[in-house]
Amino acid sequence: MKSKPNILVSNDDGIEAPGLQRLVEALKDFANVYVSAPYTQQSAVGHSITIFYPLRAYEHMKDDKFFGMAVEGTPADAVKIGVLHFFKDVKFDLIVSGINHGANTAINIIYSGTVSAATEGTILGIPSIAISLTTFSKVDFKTPAKIAGNIVRQIWEDEMIKVHPGILLNINIPNAEEKDIKGVKITKQGKSFWQDSFEVRADPNGRDYYWLTGKMVYRDELTEFDVAAVQNNYVSITPLHYDLTDYAAYEEIKNWKLNK
Amino acid sequence: MKSKPNILVSNDDGIEAPGLQRLVEALKDFANVYVSAPYTQQSAVGHSITIFYPLRAYEHMKDDKFFGMAVEGTPADAVKIGVLHFFKDVKFDLIVSGINHGANTAINIIYSGTVSAATEGTILGIPSIAISLTTFSKVDFKTPAKIAGNIVRQIWEDEMIKVHPGILLNINIPNAEEKDIKGVKITKQGKSFWQDSFEVRADPNGRDYYWLTGKMVYRDELTEFDVAAVQNNYVSITPLHYDLTDYAAYEEIKNWKLNK
Numbered sequence: 001m002k003s004k005p006n007i008l009v010s011n012d013d014g015i016e017a018p019g020l021q022r023l024v025e026a027l028k029d030f031a032n033v034y035v036s037a038p039y040t041q042q043s044a045v046g047h048s049i050t051i052f053y054p055l056r057a058y059e060h061m062k063d064d065k066f067f068g069m070a071v072e073g074t075p076a077d078a079v080k081i082g083v084l085h086f087f088k089d090v091k092f093d094l095i096v097s098g099i100n101h102g103a104n105t106a107i108n109i110i111y112s113g114t115v116s117a118a119t120e121g122t123i124l125g126i127p128s129i130a131i132s133l134t135t136f137s138k139v140d141f142k143t144p145a146k147i148a149g150n151i152v153r154q155i156w157e158d159e160m161i162k163v164h165p166g167i168l169l170n171i172n173i174p175n176a177e178e179k180d181i182k183g184v185k186i187t188k189q190g191k192s193f194w195q196d197s198f199e200v201r202a203d204p205n206g207r208d209y210y211w212l213t214g215k216m217v218y219r220d221e222l223t224e225f226d227v228a229a230v231q232n233n234y235v236s237i238t239p240l241h242y243d244l245t246d247y248a249a250y251e252e253i254k255n256w257k258l259n260k
Numbered sequence: 261m262k263s264k265p266n267i268l269v270s271n272d273d274g275i276e277a278p279g280l281q282r283l284v285e286a287l288k289d290f291a292n293v294y295v296s297a298p299y300t301q302q303s304a305v306g307h308s309i310t311i312f313y314p315l316r317a318y319e320h321m322k323d324d325k326f327f328g329m330a331v332e333g334t335p336a337d338a339v340k341i342g343v344l345h346f347f348k349d350v351k352f353d354l355i356v357s358g359i360n361h362g363a364n365t366a367i368n369i370i371y372s373g374t375v376s377a378a379t380e381g382t383i384l385g386i387p388s389i390a391i392s393l394t395t396f397s398k399v400d401f402k403t404p405a406k407i408a409g410n411i412v413r414q415i416w417e418d419e420m421i422k423v424h425p426g427i428l429l430n431i432n433i434p435n436a437e438e439k440d441i442k443g444v445k446i447t448k449q450g451k452s453f454w455q456d457s458f459e460v461r462a463d464p465n466g467r468d469y470y471w472l473t474g475k476m477v478y479r480d481e482l483t484e485f486d487v488a489a490v491q492n493n494y495v496s497i498t499p500l501h502y503d504l505t506d507y508a509a510y511e512e513i514k515n516w517k518l519n520k
Contacts, residue, residue: 046306046336047370054461054469076306076371081470085458107383110307110502111336123367123453147520154518167509184518189505193383198345201314209314210341235520239509242370245449249427249499258414258444260407260495 005093005156007031008082008121012042012075012100012113015060015068019099019133022141026149027096031156034090035060035068036082038075038113043102047116048074055081075117083124094161095121096152098131098171099144105134105172105226105236106190106219115170119242122168127161130168134230135175144173147235151184172226172236185234190220190227265353265416267291268342268381272302272335272360272373275320275328279359279393282401286409287356291416294350295320295328296342298335298373303362307376308334315341335377343384354421355381356412358391358431359404365394365432365486365496366450366479375430379502382428387421390428394490395435404433407495411444432486432496445494450480450487 007027011020015037027033039058050073060070069086071078079095097117104112114130121128129152133144151171155161170189174181196214203209220227229236267287271280275297287293299318310333320330329346331338339355357377364372374390381388389412393404411431415421430449434441456474463469480487489496 041312044309044311046308046376048306048308049304049371049472051304051472052301054471055458056467056469077472080456080472081458084456085460085470107502109504110379111309116306119370150520151518158516160513164509164512168506178520181520184516184520186510186514186516188507188510189503196340196344198315198341200345207316209316210345211314212309212311212337212340235518237513237516237518239506239513240504241506241509242367242504243449244369244500244502244504246428246499246501247448249424249501250446250448252424253420253497253499254446256418256444256446256497258411258495258497260410260438260441260444 005031006090007033007094007096008079008087008092009033009035010037010075010078010082010097010117012038012045012117014038014040015070018141019101022145023096023099023148026145027152029149030153034087036071036078036086037068038078039070039072042074042113044111045074045113046111047076047119049076050074057081075113076120079117079120092126094156095126095128096131099141099148100132102132102136103134103172103230104130104132104170105230106192107194109170109189118168122166125165127165127167129171131171131173133173133175139175143178147173151235168240170238170240172230174230174233176233180233181235182233185223185229185236187224187226187229187236187238189238190225192219192227193217265291266350267293267354267356268339268347268352269293269295270297270335270338270342270357270377272298272305272377274298274300275330278401279361282405283356283359283408286405287412289409290413294347296331296338296346297328298338299330299332302334302373304371305334305373306371307336307379309336310334317341335373336380339377339380352386354416355386355388356391359401359408360392362392362396363394363432363490364390364392364430365490366452367454369430369449378428382426385425387425387427389431391431393433393435399435403438407433411495428500430498430500432490434490434493436493440493441495442493445483445489445496447484447486447489447496447498449498450485452479452487453477
């Protein structure tokens with residue numbers, strides 16, 4: 001039996017998002033939970049950090065008690081300042097980011113603020129987990145928070161997490177009744193992508209503005225990929241990293257003779 | 261002899277940045293050049309896209325002639341809307357992002373707007389190149405633009421680029437006299453990272469605000485890594501990709517038995 005882990009929770013939907021609130025409740029069953037999360041909605045910010053402006057942060061209260069730090073910044077900012085400043089006396093065992101309202105699978109991972117908060121955790125040397133629910137519909141997050149809590153506890157109890165401080169896990173939970181969720185699959189990032197376009201509209205003064213719109217093109221049929229796993233009602237766990245080197249391409253081009 | 265390639269140029273320092281202006285001039289020697297770049301400075305935005313608000317864009321003039329589209333958005337937004345909307349009748353052969361004012365090596369890659377513009381290009385199926393100059397000092401970008409132009413032309417003339425639409429190259433040019441630059445190295449993303457901290461200051465009303473500050477911790481001594489290559493006065497070219505799956509970790513954990 002391990003001692004209680006110290007977990008920092010963040011997200012990209014903001015500190016008041018129900019996905020985060022429910023996740024905190026679920027993790028408190030077995031962990032000491034600290035919160036440092038963006039003050040407002042930060043979706044699709046990618047792995048941004050704030051360097052040209054200073055950050056502001058506020059003590060966020062809930063039921064008259066200190067709940068966590070609300071940071072006027074990105075998810076990566078919130079994790080960085082949470083670990084390095086606000087809770088610097090805490091030795092964190094895990095960073096958990098979520099529960100995001102919407103899937104972070106396939107190409108969406110690179111735009112994801114939820115994943116970027118977890119990535120920042122591993123950059124700081126702490127095992128980190130991003131958790132998303134695969135729906136944009138209004139939900140109460142009760143079932144996904146229960147599942148998330150169970151899985152985070154099991155991961156924490158596995159010895160592997162201790163020897164891999166750089167581990168970064170991206171979890172997607174299907175939006176389904178608990179009884180319909182078939183189990184947990186370890187997966188790879190899928191190749192599905194967005195077929196994007198821009199819709200042009202005119203404002204009341206006749207000037208154009210542009211809305212990004214698009215539809216997902218599905219490329220992944222096997223449940224070894226994140227997209228297909230959640231479509232088939234499995235919880236998907238994909239190990240990620242931030243070494244972006246394309247080693248296959250490196251082998252192909254390493255002998256290129258280019259002049260300056 | 262190939263026909264003139266169509267190149268879309270973007271960046272994260274904004275359409276008026278000298279790094280972009282000089283790059284455009286250098287590429288015009290052998291290419292048809294189009295520009296779609298952020299209206300303002302967008303550094304450290306990571307791979308952000310704008311989805312909650314519409315985009316605005318303006319025709320940017322230079323010497324009374326149309327120069328390109330200035331997009332009120334991120335580097336990824338500018339590339340997406342440039343390819344899919346403003347220049348949708350052009351078949352682009354390359355996307356080139358830069359020249360960034362500051363290195364994009366090692367961990368900096370994941371925060372980089374310059375790299376994110378190129379990444380968005382490869383997501384759209386177009387070979388893409390990010391180019392950065394390894395200094396924040398004031399420079400005229402004349403030498404780096406010449407080197408960048410030479411290298412992009414050589415890459416374009418290589419047949420490989422045609423058969424790898426997904427190729428994504430991250431180029432860093434050392435800030436040195438042309439004669440002191442030793443050559444071009446194909447490299448891997450280094451492991452150097454920032455040792456960050458936050459400096460707390462009080463505003464005139466006595467409220468705290470926080471500045472991110474830090475110093476780079478160098479981990480890469482071999483010129484097979486981007487950081488060391490540029491420190492040793494080589495131009496560094498690192499092939500990147502956006503499949504973030506950690507395949508080594510996948511093999512380790514794929515048989516994990518976790519319950520929902």
